[in-house]
Amino acid sequence: MNKTLHRIYIGIFFAVGITSLFLLIYHGVDYYSLQLEERPFDIKHDLLKPSGYIGHGLGIIGTLMMIIGVSVYMIRKRMRVLFSFGYLKNWLEFHMFLCSVGPLLVLFHTAFKFGGIVSISFWSMVAVVLSGVIGRFIYIQIPRTIQGKEIDLEELQNQLEQSFTSSINLNNDIRSKVDSYLSGERYRNITAVNSLIFIVRDMFQIRKLLRSIKSILKTEKGLSKIEVVETINRLKERLIMSRRIQHLKLMHRLFRYWHIFHLPFAITMFVIMLIHVGVTILFGYKWIF
Numbered sequence: 001m002n003k004t005l006h007r008i009y010i011g012i013f014f015a016v017g018i019t020s021l022f023l024l025i026y027h028g029v030d031y032y033s034l035q036l037e038e039r040p041f042d043i044k045h046d047l048l049k050p051s052g053y054i055g056h057g058l059g060i061i062g063t064l065m066m067i068i069g070v071s072v073y074m075i076r077k078r079m080r081v082l083f084s085f086g087y088l089k090n091w092l093e094f095h096m097f098l099c100s101v102g103p104l105l106v107l108f109h110t111a112f113k114f115g116g117i118v119s120i121s122f123w124s125m126v127a128v129v130l131s132g133v134i135g136r137f138i139y140i141q142i143p144r145t146i147q148g149k150e151i152d153l154e155e156l157q158n159q160l161e162q163s164f165t166s167s168i169n170l171n172n173d174i175r176s177k178v179d180s181y182l183s184g185e186r187y188r189n190i191t192a193v194n195s196l197i198f199i200v201r202d203m204f205q206i207r208k209l210l211r212s213i214k215s216i217l218k219t220e221k222g223l224s225k226i227e228v229v230e231t232i233n234r235l236k237e238r239l240i241m242s243r244r245i246q247h248l249k250l251m252h253r254l255f256r257y258w259h260i261f262h263l264p265f266a267i268t269m270f271v272i273m274l275i276h277v278g279v280t281i282l283f284g285y286k287w288i289f
């Protein structure tokens, strides 16, 4: 998938997600904001209650989206015959799309009342979605090829050397500033507990450093605007790559812990949801069937 196609792919996901949210709020806000005891007297009740034509439909479609989002990604990731079928990275994006819009539809299916045993399924779903966002953050800290495969440490170090020595023309002053910033010392005290906060803080510090370097470069003669931007972009790439190398082992460890946390909530959600669906069918709720 080239860059433009990828932008369209992600753009469609965002458009579908935002349009769904807008339509659900636009058509339902007056009903969902009523007190529970007032709802049965509202004109929209028969449509939007959890067993209503739309409310029930939202539960079914949202659940199907989550089932497809999880199973398609897990199958693509594990089955050898499918390894050449699209990049894993793009399938993960598909997983993230279906598994965020699906829960959104289920949220409106509940009509914002979370009673009974099925509320365990609901809160597990919330936990999986939130942990998904954290997992995605850790995932992008581990350098990967465009296909989504991990790059090994030696290859990374080679890339770093090439990108720095071949293309950036810096004076000694700036170079020593950058080198001192990149010294491994900085990353030595990071633990699994403080790492996420550290990385977020580091992002801001890198941005600040680049801003100050940019203003120094701008005053240098002989450098065009485009050259300044290119130099800054390459430096940014190097700073981020260097941090990722320093963090690699820790991120692998965190990602392993993260899987241990993410999966049980997903299983709990699906198991209780199955019981919930079984019970509703037993009570005669069959939607359009």
Ligand code: HEM
Pocket (backbone or CB within 6 Å): 050, 051, 056, 059, 060, 063, 106, 109, 110, 113, 114, 115, 116, 118, 119, 121, 122, 125, 269, 273, 276, 277, 280, 285
């Ligand atoms: C993870 C997925 C789901 C969650 C978290 C969920 C959650 C809920 C919640 C919180 C309620 C309201 C309970 C109450 O009135 O206090 C509800 C009601 C209901 N759900 Fe779901 N649901 C899910 C999926 C489904 C699916 C797939 C179906 C149908 C196949 C379904 C059918 C129903 C029906 C018919 C009701 C109304 C029951 C009644 O009024 O007694 N749900 N659900």
Ligand code: HEM
Pocket (backbone or CB within 6 Å): 066, 070, 073, 074, 077, 092, 095, 096, 099, 100, 103, 125, 128, 129, 130, 131, 132, 133, 135, 136, 139, 262, 263, 266
């Ligand atoms: C109800 C919603 C969700 C469910 C049930 C769910 C379930 C899962 C499961 C079962 C896996 C393990 C896949 C495997 O090991 O093959 C997984 C992986 C993952 N999910 Fe989700 N997920 C949900 C939402 C999300 C969201 C909203 C995001 C991000 C915004 C996300 C990001 C990830 C990431 C980064 C991985 C790791 C991929 C890998 O290790 O290859 N998930 N999810």
